[in-house]
Amino acid sequence: MMARFSVTYWIGAADEQEARARALDIALEQTVEIPRDAVPAGYVEDEILGHLERLEPALDGRSGFVAEISYSDDDIGGDFLQLLNIIFGNSSIKTNIRVEDISLSEGILNLCSGPRFGMPGLRERTGVAKGPILMSAIKPVGLSAQELGRLAHDFALGGMDLVKDDHGLVDQRTSPFVDRLKACVDGVGEANAKTGGRTAYVANITGPATQIFDRAWMAKEKGAGGVMVAPALAGYDVTRALAADPEFNLPIVSHPTFAGPNMITPTTGFSHRFYFGLLQRLMGVDVVVYPNFGGRFGFTLAECQSIVRGAQMEFGGYKPVVPAPGGGMTFERIPEMQAAYGERVMYLVGGALIREKANLTNASKRLVAAVRGNA
Amino acid sequence: MMARFSVTYWIGAADEQEARARALDIALEQTVEIPRDAVPAGYVEDEILGHLERLEPALDGRSGFVAEISYSDDDIGGDFLQLLNIIFGNSSIKTNIRVEDISLSEGILNLCSGPRFGMPGLRERTGVAKGPILMSAIKPVGLSAQELGRLAHDFALGGMDLVKDDHGLVDQRTSPFVDRLKACVDGVGEANAKTGGRTAYVANITGPATQIFDRAWMAKEKGAGGVMVAPALAGYDVTRALAADPEFNLPIVSHPTFAGPNMITPTTGFSHRFYFGLLQRLMGVDVVVYPNFGGRFGFTLAECQSIVRGAQMEFGGYKPVVPAPGGGMTFERIPEMQAAYGERVMYLVGGALIREKANLTNASKRLVAAVRGNA
Missing domain, CATH: 3.20.20.110 (Ribulose bisphosphate carboxylase, large subunit, C-terminal domain)
Structure with a gap:
């Protein structure tokens, strides 16, 4: 397995079951964008498909849930726009989902040198x-x-x-x-x-x-x-x-x-x-x-x-x-x-x-x- | 005067007075971005500043108003991103405003050749x-x-x-x-x-x-x-x-x-x-x-x-x-x-x-x- 980074989303959902379904949809949408049953076993399913790592109710008095989904450095392919694609590409067209946080990985650190000054x-x-x-x-x-x-x-x-x-x-x-x-x-x-x-x-x-x-x-x-x-x-x-x-x-x-x-x-x-x-x-x-x-x-x-x-x-x-x-x-x-x-x-x-x-x-x-x- | 194009915005506002004030703010924000009383008389005020051409209640059962604001081809400067800046740049950060329509001008037609196919x-x-x-x-x-x-x-x-x-x-x-x-x-x-x-x-x-x-x-x-x-x-x-x-x-x-x-x-x-x-x-x-x-x-x-x-x-x-x-x-x-x-x-x-x-x-x-x- 390559290194993985993870993105934390706020998800609006009535209950945990709905939130989980939406989070799994995001993991699919942001990576393979094909029906779940069509995802090839092995490398694509294990490595490229997003993994739901965490799902819990949102804190700070907010409704909804917080989902952390991890993605593979291999999916970034050394391309910053593809990193943004993974973070929020197609899911940006949905409502009741918001990007809240990101954890870094070797792939991101190599790709993004950050502010020079x-x-x-x-x-x-x-x-x-x-x-x-x-x-x-x-x-x-x-x-x-x-x-x-x-x-x-x-x-x-x-x-x-x-x-x-x-x-x-x-x-x-x-x-x-x-x-x-x-x-x-x-x-x-x-x-x-x-x-x-x-x-x-x-x-x-x-x-x-x-x-x-x-x-x-x-x-x-x-x-x-x-x-x-x-x-x-x-x-x-x-x-x-x-x-x-x-x-x-x-x-x-x-x-x-x-x-x-x-x-x-x-x-x-x-x-x-x-x-x-x-x-x-x-x-x-x-x-x-x-x-x-x-x-x-x-x-x-x-x-x-x-x-x-x-x-x-x-x-x-x-x-x-x-x-x-x-x-x-x-x-x-x-x-x-x-x-x-x-x-x-x-x-x-x-x-x-x-x-x-x-x-x-x-x-x-x-x-x-x-x-x-x-x- | 250079040719002008106009952008039609939907504006959420309680009454016509508020809508007019917001429309005039847009005309300022999208062009000169300085206080109204600091706009230089002459070319900048006459040509570059947006002109509110029309303001009327929104139709189709929508609340709010529709404002048509015209802008100068000179402001585009032959630059498509600047055209987008004028259409919606800073005002995109406001709520209760939406871009609905655009009328074309010589400057836009020269800049944008349109779909080749x-x-x-x-x-x-x-x-x-x-x-x-x-x-x-x-x-x-x-x-x-x-x-x-x-x-x-x-x-x-x-x-x-x-x-x-x-x-x-x-x-x-x-x-x-x-x-x-x-x-x-x-x-x-x-x-x-x-x-x-x-x-x-x-x-x-x-x-x-x-x-x-x-x-x-x-x-x-x-x-x-x-x-x-x-x-x-x-x-x-x-x-x-x-x-x-x-x-x-x-x-x-x-x-x-x-x-x-x-x-x-x-x-x-x-x-x-x-x-x-x-x-x-x-x-x-x-x-x-x-x-x-x-x-x-x-x-x-x-x-x-x-x-x-x-x-x-x-x-x-x-x-x-x-x-x-x-x-x-x-x-x-x-x-x-x-x-x-x-x-x-x-x-x-x-x-x-x-x-x-x-x-x-x-x-x-x-x-x-x-x-x-x-x-």
Whole structure:
């Protein structure tokens, strides 16, 4: 037998008999996808078919059951998308089933090198040894490359540690990728020269399937300090491939656009902790942007705290990924966020600063001071 | 002003005032993602910001409202993933909002060449002028390339028009991609030589981000008659890029694995018609696999019929995509499916035939006869 990993599902079911039947269906659906009586005896049945390892009532006052199903490393075949297929492929189309947890195996550990930087690497690169790291976003779409480069400059001058593209900035005629890359690298570099700081520009490389790796490498060559990918749009193997390449060696930011349906209902998709925490670490992501509680999206404080746990708990020796709550962050909310997160997250502030465009540098300085204090 | 396209959303709201506020939030969120009072006057406000074009109560006995929001071709920037960003990126993380429809524009029509084959092309390639086309799937994972090639041969000998890989078959050591490709092309070719038929082998090219296009071209070079992609895993631009390439010129099958959360709740994600119909046509998909009603998944008859409408209705001149309902199809269900779909769909039968492994060719012949009759 090859090594096995296991996935824990929450299953909605009226009683244990129904839960067991559903769990056995999952074990079949996620692996062989043929009727149980057609599964060939021997290797396929023993090795490839999912094994129901555990079934018990859900805890924490939830209804339903928790099922742990183990799968073979042989089924992964060294392919990350196939790992996701096994974890939740066809069963994602069912309701009353949710992915909650995963235990690792040799096959997964070999396939997924994990975050190259994570929290320790980001602290080293930014020079922020203590207190939260800060990231801002240049936008909106429609500004010229020069205007965006100026915003990046002003953010950097104000002491923001990372300045990323808005996820909607791709290769629009108003700000082509190549021009924006140059303008922002130059703008941030100019500010760093003035301040002696280490602000990094993070380029959004999400784009045409045939160009995404070219953009990643171009970003690196031209001096970007990180790249951003939207995995739900660009595919779930892009970040893993970049993180696994020692030559690439740049921090990777993951953006949640288009990913919403994967976690927004409590009885389908993934738990927040799994999707924005564990999964991102398998994907080799260094910084994971997610919607903050109390902002424009509906995530609760408890869900956000579970994301931070998933991002930073012990997990196969993988580095902790940096959670970056965003989406409606304002100055007024800093105390609330400090209480909720301490220094375990990166503060992502875009719109609230852009609003003070004329005084962007000063607004950034005020934000850095308010978030980091004298740390 | 550039040409504009518009997206129609269903919005859950207690009254028109709330619906309007939510619609205006969407127009902002999907484009500039900064506070309304920070949107620069002129080009950004006039052109890039979404315009609320229409807001009215939902019909068909549904609660809530329907909002039509228009967006600029300039915002797309010739990038399909950015088009999806605009349609539903960040708003996908909200609940009580669902994508229902899209109107096209010059920018979309230039970017998306649509299905190269679609229903007419598939009929021509398979030689099935009338009656449903049939597709089967070789599986399970764990069989050798030779065993899978034998299954492909037997299906072809039995008259199945297309024989596709199971979506879980990637590059496992039991059946490496290259070996399986050869075994299946050879197996199907041998059967075609015996029957004079035109069965095509459809290779699953979903795999590592750095290899997916290589696999597509290898499949073509080695004689596959089509390729299969799981867009929710591999990214949403892969099929569009392949369909747009005149040199590639092979039918593309889209598989729904991992896509479930995008449409399984009625108040989030996409309508079935949009996701499995309109979107697939923009993606250049020729055959779209979706879960049939009454099978292992929870889709209703009405939802499935809406998929067929979305796949085949007039839509910017794009060819109709071939809907392929699968997931638990059996001989017994043929009359019910004929009543529901007529000859507008491709019958996808995997497990029910695999079960009769020893008599796969005869079982396939019986299925073809039962589905197509004397047509």
